[in-house]
Amino acid sequence: MKLCLSNHGLRHSGGIERYAVTLVRGLHALGVRPTVIAKAFDTTLPEYAWVDALPVRMTGVPSKLRDLYFDWRIRRFKQRRDLGPLIACNQTGAADIAICGSTHPGYLAAMGETERRSDGWKIALERAHLTNSQFIVAHSQRMADEVQRYYGIAPAKIRLMYPPVDGERFSPVPDAERARLRAELKLPDDKAVFLLASTGHRRKGLDLLADFFAKTDLPVCLVVAGRPIDIAAPHIRYLGYRNDLHNVFRAVDFTVLASIFEPFGLVGVESVLCGTPIVAADNVGCVEVIRAPGQFAFSLARPESLGEAVDRAVAAWRAKTHRIADPLATLGYDPSVEVHVKALIALAEQVRAR
Numbered sequence: 001m002k003l004c005l006s007n008h009g010l011r012h013s014g015g016i017e018r019y020a021v022t023l024v025r026g027l028h029a030l031g032v033r034p035t036v037i038a039k040a041f042d043t044t045l046p047e048y049a050w051v052d053a054l055p056v057r058m059t060g061v062p063s064k065l066r067d068l069y070f071d072w073r074i075r076r077f078k079q080r081r082d083l084g085p086l087i088a089c090n091q092t093g094a095a096d097i098a099i100c101g102s103t104h105p106g107y108l109a110a111m112g113e114t115e116r117r118s119d120g121w122k123i124a125l126e127r128a129h130l131t132n133s134q135f136i137v138a139h140s141q142r143m144a145d146e147v148q149r150y151y152g153i154a155p156a157k158i159r160l161m162y163p164p165v166d167g168e169r170f171s172p173v174p175d176a177e178r179a180r181l182r183a184e185l186k187l188p189d190d191k192a193v194f195l196l197a198s199t200g201h202r203r204k205g206l207d208l209l210a211d212f213f214a215k216t217d218l219p220v221c222l223v224v225a226g227r228p229i230d231i232a233a234p235h236i237r238y239l240g241y242r243n244d245l246h247n248v249f250r251a252v253d254f255t256v257l258a259s260i261f262e263p264f265g266l267v268g269v270e271s272v273l274c275g276t277p278i279v280a281a282d283n284v285g286c287v288e289v290i291r292a293p294g295q296f297a298f299s300l301a302r303p304e305s306l307g308e309a310v311d312r313a314v315a316a317w318r319a320k321t322h323r324i325a326d327p328l329a330t331l332g333y334d335p336s337v338e339v340h341v342k343a344l345i346a347l348a349e350q351v352r353a354r
Contacts (some may be wrong), residue, residue: 003034003348005029006053006074007089010051011042012243013199016101020089020164021047026164026341027057035083037074064118067091071125078168085351093128096351097344100130101139101163102200102263105150110261110283111203124333127151134354137161139264159347162289162333164340165269169246170202172275172327181251192317194279194310195252197245198226205258205281205300208235212306218314223252244311249274253322254296254313257284258306268295269335275324277284277316280310293322294330 007020013141021037026032028050036051037138039058045268058066059295062135071092074205078094088095104122115123129152130136136158138144144160147153173181187193194213198204206229213222214233225239225248245267249255255271257280268286272294280287281297287295293316298309316322 001032001345001348003032003345004037004078004082004083004086005034005038005051005089006086006092006094007042008038008046008070009040009042010036010038010053011040011045015098015163016089016262018266019099019101021045022164022166022261022337023087023296023341023344024051025166026337029338030341030345032345035081037077037083039070055327064121067125068121072130080205083218085348087348088129088133088333091125091129093125093132095133096135097131098136098148099128099139100131100136100143102164103143103146103150106143106146106263107261133157134160134351137344139163139348141287141288143263144243159343161340162335163264163266163269164274164337165266167273167336168272170249170273171246172273172324173250176209176249181247185223185248185251187223188249191219191235192254192314192322193221193223193252195248195255195271195276196222196224196226196258196311197248197255198224201227201229203262204258204259206231207304208258209256212310216307216310218310220310220314222256223248228292229353246270246274253317257281257286258300259284260300262286269331272324272330273327273335275327277313277315277324278324279306290333294324294327308345 009017024047037054039056041048041053054077056070061069074092075094078158085096087097088093089099104126130153138158138160144158144191204240210231213235220237223239225242243323249271255276255278256263257268262284271278279292281300282297296309296313298305
């Protein structure tokens with residue numbers, strides 16, 4: 001089947017880029033070789049060999065204009081090369097199937113930021129992305145609601161499809177292997193280890209977590225993977241940027257999501273599939289689909305509830321009951337890549353039929 005994908009990059013990075021790589025892997029398994037339009041390609045990935053790459057160079061383009069330029073180039077590619085149906089993971093008015101993993105007005109509202117001229121450009125591009133497409137794939141009910149609230153999109157156009165996760169890569173390991181991974185990461189055995197995976201510390205709630213973990217007397221340790229941190233505290237460690245997050249999920253005791261704005265939070269499902277429960281704020285999208293004992297919930301509206309959730313988590317750790325025995329039973333949807341990709345192909349076939 002002829003199919004086209006677009007995204008800022010085909011590489012292992014943030015959630016939407018991991019999503020694009022996962023789609024390519026799923027399409028390859030079904031014998032589909034898509035055309036991929038992106039600003040950057042990691043040519044060392046095996047997935048790079050499974051696509052027809054159309055790179056868009058950004059040299060000389062001002063940073064605030066890059067998304068608009070990328071949109072223009074996608075439109076040109078699609079028209080001149082007769083590409084489609086286009087599944088767009090980035091904002092572009094050329095999308096046939098618009099992936100909605102976030103909304104910019106929702107981000108500004110959650111972060112308490114005032115709209116600037118460049119934000120207006122982003123919102124206009126997002127409006128074209130959602131309005132011009134034939135279908136919108138919302139990665140959480142929260143996103144489906146925001147699309148309707150901020151852009152007036154009819155519900156009939158929206159498909160709620162939670163993002164897939166590679167079940168082979170994100171899976172539990174035997175206790176002996178888990179112990180080896182903990183030793184490799186130099187994680188303490190006498191403390192419950194909580195992981196924050198973050199490339200944007202303010203949005204991910206690092207300030208709240210650092211304040212709690214720096215002061216608590218509980219036997220806990222917070223480890224941060226992603227961007228460097230400027231924090232010196234006995235209960236907080238930096239792991240560096242990791243390309244092997246699946247192994248980090250397997251090694252730690254809990255993953256914590258304290259984001260001010262988190263439309264879904266793919267790391268939550270990835271962690272659970274590795275047998276590691278999450279401590280998550282109730283505004284995080286993935287809590288829609290993670291059941292107990294997969295999560296310990298708290299509310300950003302009540303900062304003290306973080307301590308209450310950590311107390312419950314530590315109690316389970318002390319009782320040695322915190323590990324998830326049956327990860328799939330804690331999820332409210334089927335996270336398999338094949339199911340998700342087949343649903344996208346079905347939408348693409350409807351686009352083609354029209």
